[in-house]
Amino acid sequence: MKGPSLARAKGLVLLVEDDPALLLMTCYNLEQRGYRVETAEDGEAALLVLETARPDAVVLDWMLPGLSGLDVCRRIRANPALRDVPVLLLTARSAEQDAIRGLDTGADDYLMKPCSIDTLDARLRALLRRHQSSYDRLSFADITLDPETHRVERAGRMLSLGPTEYRLLDLLIRNPRKVFSRENLLRRIWGQNIHVEIRTIDVHIRRLRKAINGPGEVDLVRTVRAAGYALDDGPTTDGG
Known part of the structure; x- marks a missing residue:
């Protein structure tokens, strides 16, 4: 599933969320902030998107049907063409050990749901700045x-x-x-x-x-x- 095409500003984000209403709302708000957005409602769909598009960042729900967000993150990190793509995990889990587990799996950041679009935007901008610096000499x-x-x-x-x-x-x-x-x-x-x-x-x-x-x-x-x-x-x- 693909979001409307906007002029490239902040980057292309793959948004993976199994709640259709939350997916639609988050996609809309990110596009309003200047991102281009590709969307997927489960882990398998996300991997299909990644076969044809290399996003600048992935916003990934932990609790997905079938293939979990952690599994998708592992697949991203195991793929030489994708392993440098920043991954932001979104989850309702609140335990510290869950956060550590997510980061140890390869996620770059971890954000609790529900979160404001301002917070998500700020975390994404920080990830993208760090990623862009990876191209410096x-x-x-x-x-x-x-x-x-x-x-x-x-x-x-x-x-x-x-x-x-x-x-x-x-x-x-x-x-x-x-x-x-x-x-x-x-x-x-x-x-x-x-x-x-x-x-x-x-x-x-x-x-x-x-x-x-x-x-x-x-x-x-x-x-x-x-x-x-x-x-x-x-x-x-x-x-x-």
Whole structure:
């Protein structure tokens, strides 16, 4: 189901809600605020929309018939073409553990129902601002990464990275000096439902090191024993 087409202003939002009256009202109010809106009344319909449209954000009801909102969120995060799309969960659940569960599933934000359109708009604008910043040119030490062109350079020379090594560097350079466990890297790079051997991370880290570190250059990928990996310009020890 598709909302009326308006001039692109704030972005395209996929709204997933099984209450027809609430779906219609929220869609109308979001369009009045300058969004374009695609709608779906259950999880399966939402996945069908996502096959043909890449929204700028997804507003997702938790309690959907059949495929739940959490299941849809997991599918989004497991899809390499969609995993960076911001997801805002809407739910009547009030327990703190439910909020944690939703965020751990991959949601970017969590909003209790009923909520005002002003609050929903403000949360969406914040998500979209953070998402837009993901296209800014990134740098750490003498490495630069351009998310729009996928060009990576070190000290002015072009680097050649495989797709997985690029995704690893993109994650690490956005979180400099933060240590990621192997399990966290597997989940962030390959998705929640993909079965990959844990040592696969070590293989790709070695390939990343080989790609970015030239003769005489500082190894910027730090191995933290029994913990994981980080992008750091301090000393490294290869524990992996």
